[in-house]
Amino acid sequence: MRKVGIVCAFNPGNTGMLSVDLAASSVLNSWNIEHTLINFQKRPWRLPSKFRVCRTSAKLAQFTHLLFWGDFQNNPIYGTRDFANREMKFGYASTKQDAISNWTRLHLSLAQELPRSTVIASIGNCFLGTHSATAEHNLFEPLKTFADSAISILPREARSEKELVEAAGGAPRDNIRSALDTAFLLEFGESVDPRERECFGYCFARSGVADIAEGVQKISERTGLTAVEVPWSVGTRRVSQEKIFARALEVVPKCRFIVSDVYHLTVNAMNHGTPVLAVSRLDSPTQSSVDDQKKYALAEQIGATDLHIALGADASILSSVSSIIETYERLMDREISFDEIRQGLRSRKDRYRSAIKDILDA
Numbered sequence: 001m002r003k004v005g006i007v008c009a010f011n012p013g014n015t016g017m018l019s020v021d022l023a024a025s026s027v028l029n030s031w032n033i034e035h036t037l038i039n040f041q042k043r044p045w046r047l048p049s050k051f052r053v054c055r056t057s058a059k060l061a062q063f064t065h066l067l068f069w070g071d072f073q074n075n076p077i078y079g080t081r082d083f084a085n086r087e088m089k090f091g092y093a094s095t096k097q098d099a100i101s102n103w104t105r106l107h108l109s110l111a112q113e114l115p116r117s118t119v120i121a122s123i124g125n126c127f128l129g130t131h132s133a134t135a136e137h138n139l140f141e142p143l144k145t146f147a148d149s150a151i152s153i154l155p156r157e158a159r160s161e162k163e164l165v166e167a168a169g170g171a172p173r174d175n176i177r178s179a180l181d182t183a184f185l186l187e188f189g190e191s192v193d194p195r196e197r198e199c200f201g202y203c204f205a206r207s208g209v210a211d212i213a214e215g216v217q218k219i220s221e222r223t224g225l226t227a228v229e230v231p232w233s234v235g236t237r238r239v240s241q242e243k244i245f246a247r248a249l250e251v252v253p254k255c256r257f258i259v260s261d262v263y264h265l266t267v268n269a270m271n272h273g274t275p276v277l278a279v280s281r282l283d284s285p286t287q288s289s290v291d292d293q294k295k296y297a298l299a300e301q302i303g304a305t306d307l308h309i310a311l312g313a314d315a316s317i318l319s320s321v322s323s324i325i326e327t328y329e330r331l332m333d334r335e336i337s338f339d340e341i342r343q344g345l346r347s348r349k350d351r352y353r354s355a356i357k358d359i360l361d362a
Contacts, residue, residue, distance in 0.1 A: 004028065004035040004360065005063035008051060009071035009078075010042075010086065013237035015244050016183065016264020020070035020124075022245075023185040027353065033360060036063070040106050041086050055092075055106065057113035065119040065360060068107065070182040072289045074122050074146060074153075076133035079103035082289055100137060108142040111149035121359045122146075122153040124182035127160035128293050129286030131167040144168050147176065152359050154179035154352070157297040179352045180301065183267045184345065188249075191273025194256050195332055199226040201255035201274075205234045206262050207281050207292055208315050215317025216259075222325045225256060232265045234290075257331065259317070259324060263294055270302070271345070275338045277327055279309045279320065303344045306336045 006024045011017040021037065028035045039051040054060050072078035080100050086092075087099035105113070111120055134143050147153065147168035153176045155161045161178040165171075200223060202216050220227045231247040233239065252258070252269045258276045260266055266276045278299065280292040299308035309327060312319050330336045 002033070002065065002360070003063050004033060004065045004067070005038050005054070005060070006035050007038045007040065007066060007068045007073065009073050010039050011071070012241070013233060013235045014264075015231075015233045015241050015248065016262070016267070017071060018241040018245055019183040019186060019264060019268050020181070023182045024067075024069045026187065027185050027356065028360075031357065031360075038066075041083070041090055041092065044091055057110075060110065061114050061118070063118065065121075065362075066110070066114075067356075067359070068120075068122045068125060070124045070156075072126050074107050074125050075127050075130050075289075076137060076139050076143070077129040077286060078289050079107055080133055080137050083107075104139065104142045108139070108146040112145070119359065119362050120150050122150055122155075123356060123359075124154060124156045124179060125160070126157070126289070126294055126297075127155050127164040127167075128157075128297060129288075129291070130160075130163045132285065132287070134167045140167070147173060150175060151362055152355065153177075154355060156181045157294075157301040159293075159297040159300070177355075178301065179355065180345075180348055181264075181267050181298070183264060184271050184349055185352065186268070186271060188272045191253060194274050194338070197254055197256040199228045199255055201228050201230040201251060201258035201260075201269075203230040203232050203258070203260045203262055203265055204279075204317070205232065206290060207279065207311065209261055209279065209311070209317055210314060211316040211318035215321055218318060218321045219259065219324060222321065223256075223328060228255065230255070230258060230260070230265060230269075232262055234262065257328060261292075261295075263298065266295065266298065270304070270341070273342065275307060275331055275341075277307055277309055277324055278304075279311050279317070279324075281311055281315060283310070302341060302348070304341050306330070307341075 008021050037051045038054050042053045083103045084099035093099035155178050158178045216227045230251050231244050252272050252274050261279050266278045269276045280295040283296045286293045299305045309323050
C-alpha cells in the first residue's frame with residue numbers, strides 16, 4: 001500500500017514557504033493521494049504543528065515514497081548553514097560537525113537506512129551554490145550517493161540542474177532534469193488582463209534595497225498608478241502566514257504589475273496572472289539560500305528575463321526607476337508578451353505534474 005511522506009523545509013515565518021507547502025497538498029489532494037507533511041526539525045518549546053516530525057529510520061521506513069519538497073533541502077548550502085544552525089539551536093546537535101552529519105544522513109544518505117523499495121525523490125529544490133559548499137565540507141561522496149539513489153531529482157531551474165550534475169561527478173544523469181519551483185503548482189484559475197488595473201504593487205525585503213519610499217513615489221508619478229504594498233513575510237512568526245498569504249492574494253489581482261525583490265512573491269504573483277518586475281543585485285555565486293542569484297535563475301527558467309532588472313551598485317530603487325518604467329512600457333505595449341510567459345508556464349506545469357505523478361506511481 002502506497003504511503004507518501006512529503007518532507008518540507010522548516011520555515012514557519014516565511015510566506016513563500018507556506019505557498020510551497022500548500023502546493024504539495026494541493027497537488028496530491030487533486031489526485032486523491034493521502035500524504036503526510038514531514039519536518040525534520042521542531043522547536044522543542046512549541047506544541048506539535050500540522051507537520052509530523054520524523055527523524056529516525058524506523059519512522060521514515062513506514063513510508064513507501066519520500067519526496068523532498070521545495071526550497072534548498074538537498075543543497076549543502078542549506079544543510080551546512082540553515083539546517084545545521086537550527087540543529088544546534090533546537091538541541092539536536094551539540095557541535096556544528098554533528099549538525100552537518102545529521103543533515104547529511106537525513107538529506108543525502110537516507111536511502112542507505114531505508115528498505116530498498118523506498119522511492120526517494122527531490123521535487124523543486126534549488127541547488128545553486130552546491131559545488132562550493134560540497135567542496136568546503138567534503139560532501140562529494142554523500143551527494144553522489146543521493147544522486148545515485150533518488151529515482152528522480154527535479155531541480156527548480158536549469159542552473160541548479162547543471163550545478164548538481166557537476167557536483168555529483170559531471171556525467172549526465174537521466175534522473176536529473178530541471179522543472180519549476182513547486183509553488184507554481186498552486187492553481188488560481190484564469191485571470192483578467194492586468195493592463196486594466198489601476199494600481200501597482202511593491203514589496204522589498206530581501207536585497208537590501210535602498211530609497212524605497214522615493215522610488216515607489218516616482219514610479220507612481222510616472223505610471224499614474226496608485227502604489228499598494230503587497231503583504232508578505234520572510235521571517236515573521238508572530239502573524240499567521242495563512243492570513244498574510246490570504247491578504248497577498250487579495251492584493252495581487254488588483255495590481256497592473258508588481259515590483260519586488262522577493263523570490264516567492266514573484267513566483268506566486270506571476271502564477272496568479274500578475275506580471276512582476278523582479279529586482280536583484282548583481283548575479284554573483286550563491287553563498288546562502290537568500291542570495292539573489294536564484295532570481296536570475298528563475299527569470300531564465302520561465303522565460304521572463306525581460307522582466308528582471310539588475311539594480312545598480314547602490315541597490316537604489318530610485319536610481320532604477322528609468323529601467324523599471326522602460327520595462328513597464330514595453331509590457332504595456334506588448335513588446336514583452338506576458339501571455340507568452342504564461343503559456344510557457346502552463347506547458348511546464350503540465351509536464352511537471354506528470355513527472356511527479358510518475359514518481360508517485362513508481
